[in-house]
Amino acid sequence: MSEDFNMSMRKFLKQVGVTSQQAIEDALRKADTSGKSYAVKAVVTIEELGMTHEVTGEIKSE
Numbered sequence: 001m002s003e004d005f006n007m008s009m010r011k012f013l014k015q016v017g018v019t020s021q022q023a024i025e026d027a028l029r030k031a032d033t034s035g036k037s038y039a040v041k042a043v044v045t046i047e048e049l050g051m052t053h054e055v056t057g058e059i060k061s062e
Contacts, residue, residue, distance in 0.1 A: 016042075016044070020042065024040075024059065028059075028061055033061035033062075034061065034062070035061065035062075036060075036061050037058050037059065037060045037061070038058065038059045038060075038061070039056065039057075039058060040056065040057050040058065040059050041054060041055070041056045041057075042054070042055045042056075043055075
């Protein structure tokens with residue numbers, strides 16, 4: 001893949017990671033989350049390519 005592709009991919013994934021972390025932290029601060037675990041799912045879609053990628057996991061609060 002080209003350097004332009006790699007840079008745009010990295011920029012997108014960094015934006016996803018940073019903004020998602022901020023949104024999750026904000027939601028946890030607003031809720032009573034002490035010691036709880038939450039199922040989490042992230043979905044990336046490229047409609048024009050008919051591609052959907054799903055990642056699931058668990059987030060444990062402090």
